[in-house]
Amino acid sequence: MTLIDLRQAIVNRVQENSKEQLNEVIEGSIGHDERALPGLGVLFEMIWKQSDSSQQTHMVESLYEHLHQEGTENPSPS
Template identity: 70%
Template sequence: MNPIIDLRQAIVNRVQDNSKEQLAEVIEGSVDHDEKALPGLGVLFEMIWKQSSQTEQTHLVDTLYQHLNTDAGAGAANPSPS
């Protein structure tokens, strides 16, 4: 078995029955915290990306690009290790 597929499925299984509020808590609890949460956020982002329209994907990329290319975003783009 492919360990990446197993990790994706484990993450989905862990959150699939969560309410909207619980999903928000998972995301908010993972942002700017332990790097162990980053693969989970990646899987959640992948799900969002696959279900987004081209317009929504463009908006996400624009938002990320703006964040990475501003003075405020420069420090966040290279966070210090936890």
Template identity: 65%
Template structure:
């Protein structure tokens, strides 16, 4: 019996999706139940690995700004 790790399972679940379906998966997962977070993490990892240094820098800058914006700095638990 072949063992599938979490990354592989997530990729297998979405690999045949269209771009529109991937967008829906992401949109439905953002802000949803915490069970979606590992999947978003795997998808982000894929984006990160394929991004140039300048694109990675923009993502880090955006994340930094969100983390230090007073509205987002101390999120309340859901």
């Protein structure tokens, strides 16, 4: 039996998806069952690794701004 790590299993699951299907995977995972969060993390990791430092800085700034907006609620544990 071959052991596949979680990252590879997630990549294998979406690797052949079209752009529209990838969008559906992301949209269908956001704000729903927390079991999808590791998958989103793997997809974000792929984006992060392919981004240059300027793009990474933009993502961090965007996240920081979102986290520090007045009235922003932190996700509640389910």
